[in-house]
Amino acid sequence: MIQIKLPFIHLKTNAFSYVIHITQVEKIEHVYFGKPLIDDDFKPLLFKPTAGVGSAILYDRNGQNLNLDFFPSEYSEFGKGDFRLTPLELHMPDGSFVTDFVYHSHEIQKGIYPSNDLPIGKENDSVESLILTLKDTKYDLYLKLIYTLYEDSDVLGRRAILVNNDETVHIRKLMSMMVDFVDCDYDLLSLQGGWIKESHKEITPLQRGTLLLESTTGASSNRVNPGFILMKKGTHEDFGSCYGFNLIYSGNHYEAIQVSNHGMTRVMSGIHPQAFHYELAKGQSFETPEAILTFSALGLNTLSNQFHHFIHEHITPRQFKGLLRPVVINSWEAFFFDFNESKLVSLAKKAKKLGVELFVLDDGWFGNRNDDTSSLGDYTVNLKKLKGGLKRLSDTIHKLGLKFGLWFEPEMISEKSVLYQTHPDWVVKVDGRTPSLGRNQWVLDLTNGEVRNYILKSMKQILNETLIDYIKWDMNRHITDAYSKHVKHPGMFYHEYIKGLYAILKDLTETYPNLWIESCSSGGNRFDLGMLSYTPYVWASDNTDPIERLKIQGGLSYFYPLSTISAHVSLSPHAQTIRTTPLSTRFNVAAMGCLGYELNLKYVTKAEQTEIKHQIELYKIYREVFQQGHFYRFNSPRKDLTLFQVSHNQTHILGFYQNGYDASPNTDVIQVKNLKPNQTYSIESVQQTMPIQQFGHLIAHAIPIKLNPNGYLMHKIGQYKRLNNATESYVVSGAALMQGIPVIQQFSGTYYNEQTRLLGDFGSQIYIIKEVGETHA
Numbered sequence: 001m002i003q004i005k006l007p008f009i010h011l012k013t014n015a016f017s018y019v020i021h022i023t024q025v026e027k028i029e030h031v032y033f034g035k036p037l038i039d040d041d042f043k044p045l046l047f048k049p050t051a052g053v054g055s056a057i058l059y060d061r062n063g064q065n066l067n068l069d070f071f072p073s074e075y076s077e078f079g080k081g082d083f084r085l086t087p088l089e090l091h092m093p094d095g096s097f098v099t100d101f102v103y104h105s106h107e108i109q110k111g112i113y114p115s116n117d118l119p120i121g122k123e124n125d126s127v128e129s130l131i132l133t134l135k136d137t138k139y140d141l142y143l144k145l146i147y148t149l150y151e152d153s154d155v156l157g158r159r160a161i162l163v164n165n166d167e168t169v170h171i172r173k174l175m176s177m178m179v180d181f182v183d184c185d186y187d188l189l190s191l192q193g194g195w196i197k198e199s200h201k202e203i204t205p206l207q208r209g210t211l212l213l214e215s216t217t218g219a220s221s222n223r224v225n226p227g228f229i230l231m232k233k234g235t236h237e238d239f240g241s242c243y244g245f246n247l248i249y250s251g252n253h254y255e256a257i258q259v260s261n262h263g264m265t266r267v268m269s270g271i272h273p274q275a276f277h278y279e280l281a282k283g284q285s286f287e288t289p290e291a292i293l294t295f296s297a298l299g300l301n302t303l304s305n306q307f308h309h310f311i312h313e314h315i316t317p318r319q320f321k322g323l324l325r326p327v328v329i330n331s332w333e334a335f336f337f338d339f340n341e342s343k344l345v346s347l348a349k350k351a352k353k354l355g356v357e358l359f360v361l362d363d364g365w366f367g368n369r370n371d372d373t374s375s376l377g378d379y380t381v382n383l384k385k386l387k388g389g390l391k392r393l394s395d396t397i398h399k400l401g402l403k404f405g406l407w408f409e410p411e412m413i414s415e416k417s418v419l420y421q422t423h424p425d426w427v428v429k430v431d432g433r434t435p436s437l438g439r440n441q442w443v444l445d446l447t448n449g450e451v452r453n454y455i456l457k458s459m460k461q462i463l464n465e466t467l468i469d470y471i472k473w474d475m476n477r478h479i480t481d482a483y484s485k486h487v488k489h490p491g492m493f494y495h496e497y498i499k500g501l502y503a504i505l506k507d508l509t510e511t512y513p514n515l516w517i518e519s520c521s522s523g524g525n526r527f528d529l530g531m532l533s534y535t536p537y538v539w540a541s542d543n544t545d546p547i548e549r550l551k552i553q554g555g556l557s558y559f560y561p562l563s564t565i566s567a568h569v570s571l572s573p574h575a576q577t578i579r580t581t582p583l584s585t586r587f588n589v590a591a592m593g594c595l596g597y598e599l600n601l602k603y604v605t606k607a608e609q610t611e612i613k614h615q616i617e618l619y620k621i622y623r624e625v626f627q628q629g630h631f632y633r634f635n636s637p638r639k640d641l642t643l644f645q646v647s648h649n650q651t652h653i654l655g656f657y658q659n660g661y662d663a664s665p666n667t668d669v670i671q672v673k674n675l676k677p678n679q680t681y682s683i684e685s686v687q688q689t690m691p692i693q694q695f696g697h698l699i700a701h702a703i704p705i706k707l708n709p710n711g712y713l714m715h716k717i718g719q720y721k722r723l724n725n726a727t728e729s730y731v732v733s734g735a736a737l738m739q740g741i742p743v744i745q746q747f748s749g750t751y752y753n754e755q756t757r758l759l760g761d762f763g764s765q766i767y768i769i770k771e772v773g774e775t776h777a
């Protein structure tokens with residue numbers, strides 16, 4: 001709800017109030033962002049400066065003055081006395097950088113204030129917008145601050161639009177939003193990383209000075225995600241006040257958190273100002289991407305679930321909202337580039353028997369692409385590998401009862417390609433310089449309309465000729481040599497590239513509304529709300545090691561729901577870490593996301609195939625819980641233990657993951673969140689098995705025959721037989737489960753039988769919790 005009681009504007013949801021004040025000097029004061037306010041007397045909340053410190057500059061207007069440097073502002077600027085970081089830097093017609101924006105007007109409207117060419121939150125009945133317009137005191141130049149209240153999700157969207165009715169202005173920096181806090185006792189939670197280590201949670205205490213989260217790679221990047229959280233000291237998963245921020249954008253981004261000399265915290269987020277420059281002539285306007293803000297007084301889990309709700313309701317393409325993601329088999333880690341039709345069909349047949357629903361042919365199906373040095377940009381099918389072409393493969397896959405998916409990397413070009421022979425000028429480069437290579441490839445210039453048309457035409461031809469249910473949209477390098485003749489100023493390149501990408505995705509998704517698109521960029525190099533506006537999910541990382549995935553998926557979960565996180569079971573030892581992990585753990589982690597398998601089933605024993613079949617059966621039963629449920633992290637009682645919970649309607653699933661096994665361990669206590677105390681629940685651990693080879697020479701303790709641990713018989717038996725791990729089930733009240741109940745002690749060095757809970761290093765267990773019977777009196 002947006003309420004106006006001038007000079008105050010109050011934006012309110014069930015989780016927060018956000019209050020703005022139009023001051024007498026007509027600068028806009030940020031009054032409050034926090035727990036919802038019932039009282040609408042905001043005067044006591046106003047900032048209360050005294051005369052101003054000795055060196056203060058006083059801004060003077062309407063007979064009043066103000067020390068802008070010591071003032072919580074809604075959106076500051078350069079040149080009038082605020083010496084903190086500016087969200088706005090314009091090169092003005094008078095040659096200066098000085099601007100002076102003051103209140104001009106405001107307007108409230110139902111629904112969304114539209115955007116010309118950037119993805120923003122999608123509308124529903126709960127949405128209301130405030131358009132707060134500021135005007136420069138010298139020029140006919142307007143800054144529209146757009147506030148979109150997504151009340152159902154407890155989220156506030158913020159963006160800025162600069163409208164020029166005067167002489168040409170040059171934009172050097174224009175942030176989507178800025179918030180000033182009057183205090184600074186916060187920790188910053190950000191997602192840091194790189195290739196195969198995306199989105200690792202990092203907590204940094206604020207201190208005087210500026211912390212920057214930034215990407216200049218041309219994508220939102222695997223280095224630092226645009227999502228971040230400021231939390232009051234002492235906040236944890238289920239306690240404390242925290243502020244969440246994110247940006248609906250896939251390109252270079254910049255988030256600055258600055259603590260001033262007066263202990264105030266300034267936060268801003270938007271397009272990175274490096275190598276950014278826009279010329280805005282009379283009659284033109286420029287809009288920023290939309291930033292997303294939310295607040296929770298109940299800790300990080302609640303904050304995350306607000307973000308998740310927002311994504312389900314306002315970001316995910318409408319036709320995929322609530323639609324359950326199919327179980328995938330992907331050819332990449334199975335064959336890499338070395339496949340032919342019969343290998344693919346054989347993999348598909350085996351996968352179908354195990355319950356897989358979608359077969360994805362990854363890289364290597366076109367041109368002469370037998371490694372990563374050639375053919376990007378070409379769309380001719382490699383008939384040496386696929387003798388009957390794509391159509392025959394797709395038909396065969398469909399006849400098996402599977403859906404068919406195909407990999408594309410549309411934004412790239414290889415030097416060894418027909419496209420490069422015909423259009424060397426389509427590469428992103430500077431004349432007279434050889435562009436740098438990344439994964440042996442160059443970037444196509446998406447600011448060029450001809451390039452965009454070529455991509456669309458080529459993809460549509462394939463999509464029209466062949467029945468394709470899903471595509472994986474990959475993008476495997478950072479952008480360098482950023483320049484194009486198709487933009488007026490080189491400072492426009494990165495942003496126009498992203499707008500070009502969005503234009504292609506918009507066209508494609510409008511032409512094929514039911515086509516599943518999974519976005520990917522060497523894994524999670526472009527995991528952001530911009531891509532998620534067109535593609536329902538993202539390949540979170542090229543790292544399929546479950547222990548690494550716990551960090552990656554756990555990090556992502558602060559901002560993104562499980563329905564957006566694609567996660568596959570692969571062979572162990574893992575290609576990325578050479579770590580050996582149990583099959584059960586690989587599944588137990590991948591199930592906390594959109595499940596797939598990415599392995600050559602030829603190397604999977606009969607016994608493991610049986611286990612995989614059971615895994616897929618279980619996942620399908622609880623798929624809605626895994627993909628659409630509320631997600632909870634735990635303040636883990638043990639350093640090397642991760643616990644996740646996902647809950648939907650009356651079902652709760654708990655994942656227990658341990659990195660290392662302790663000799664003679666303490667008892668594990670299982671706690672479940674958000675139950676009804678007086679309700680009775682059943683809790684049951686999922687049956688899982690272990691390879692007998694794991695026991696080596698100790699096998700004699702487990703089965704009553706002596707086997708040579710390195711012998712043929714051991715190997716042969718191991719292919720068909722695995723050992724059961726203990727299962728346990730209880731019926732117990734919600735109150736007891738929320739408090740925590742002890743489960744069977746883990747193996748403690750003495751003996752094994754079917755009642756031994758043997759997890760070992762990297763072991764894990766999933767528990768299913770359901771409501772049973774009547775609520776107690």
Ligand code: GLA
Binds near residue numbers: 332362407476521522
């Ligand atoms: C990237 C992707 C992988 C795979 C390969 C194919 O690395 O992240 O999943 O598709 O490209 O080349």
